[in-house]
Amino acid sequence: MTHRWDPQRYLAYADERGxxxxxxxxxxxxxxxxxVVDLGCGPGNLTALLAQRWPAARVEGVDSSPEMIERATRDVPGIDFRVADLRAWAAAADEPVDVLVSNATLQWVPGHLDLLPALVDRVAPGGTLAFQVPGNFDEPSHVIRAELAAEEPYAPHTRDVAVPAAxxxxxxxxxxxxxxxxxxxWETTYLHILDTAVDPDPVFTWVSGTGARPTLQALPDDLRPAFEEELKRRLRAAYPDSGHGVVLPFRRVFVVATRPASH
Structure with a gap:
């Protein structure tokens, strides 16, 4: 099953994700x-920042989700957005890219370390490949989802779902x-403060827009509500509100690689 992304849910914590x-x-x-190419551009709200940074550049956004590209095309004028698989894009013979950015996308590509040579090949001599991936897969937000998904009656439906890794x-x-x-x-751990007065289950809202989404979509309609309620309960226990909001630690890994200029 191929999961579908929900731009609105993804944008629930747009500032923190941005x-x-x-x-x-x-x-x-x-x-x-x-x-300049944004590989895995999502709804395009961040791609717009690339156009602001480099107004003279031809800025493009690429994403495998038709829903994300539809939202980006609607909301962000002046940028060429298109639907394409990241691996197919990397393998294509096309003009080189001066700045290739990929934000929180490579973790969805199994074996993406082996994809780096193809991505570097798409970068012009002297150009830059810059990417960021989550590094929080041993945190409760991921572990709890995996443990619950492995339980009955959910396991037969979630066994083969996409799981991010980096x-x-x-x-x-x-x-x-x-x-x-x-x-x-470099690596950075952010301590996001999530307000339970605005959302009583903020960590669930966060993960349901990203890492947990394939699992939730894989469940049949008669099982999904019970799974969601139990996931919310376990996440509330793992991320309590101390009176100042829920603290969500989020480690991220950053890489900026410059390709040598040709001699």
């Missing part, structure tokens, strides 16, 4: 790129250095 993108792009040293900064750094790139790699 901060890593801003901090990633801030480390890109490109003065006047001609072509590496720490060091494996990416070594792989890209091996490709001849100059690499800047």
């Amino acid at each position: 901060r890593p993108f801003v901090e990633l792009v801030a480390r890109v040293r490109a003065d006047d790129p001609r072509r 590496h720490g900064a060091a494996p990416y750094l070594r792989a890209l250095q091996g490709l001849g790139c100059e690499v800047d790699a």
Whole structure:
């Protein structure tokens, strides 16, 4: 089963999700790129920031979700958005990209470390590949979902769902250095404060728009409500409100790799 993304649910915490993108792009040293591509652009709200940063560039957004591209095309004028699989895009023979950005996308591509050579090949000499992936897969928000999904009666429906995974900064750094790139790699853990007065189950809202979404969509309609209620209950226990909101720790891994200029 191929899951479908919900742009509205994804944008529920747009500010929190957008901060890593801003901090990633801030480390890109490109003065006047001609072509900038956002690979895994989602609803396009962050792609718009690339057009603001480099107004003379041709900015493009690519995403495998028709729902996300429909939303991006509607809400963000002046940018070329299109539906494409990331792996097919990487393998295509096309003009080089001066700045290639991928924000919270590669974790959905199994074996994506092996995809890095193809992505670097799409970057022009002297250009930049910049990406960010979550590094929080051992946190309760993921562990609880996996444990519940493995229980009956849910397990037969969720056994083969897509599950995100990523590496720490060091494996990416070594792989890209091996490709001849100059690499800047780092990790940051954000402590997001989520207001339960606005949303009584904020961690559920967060994960249901991203990591838990394939699991939720894989469940039949008669099982999904019970699963959601139990997931909410366990997440509330794991992320209590201390009186100042729910604290959601979120580790992220950042990489900015510059391809050598041709000699």
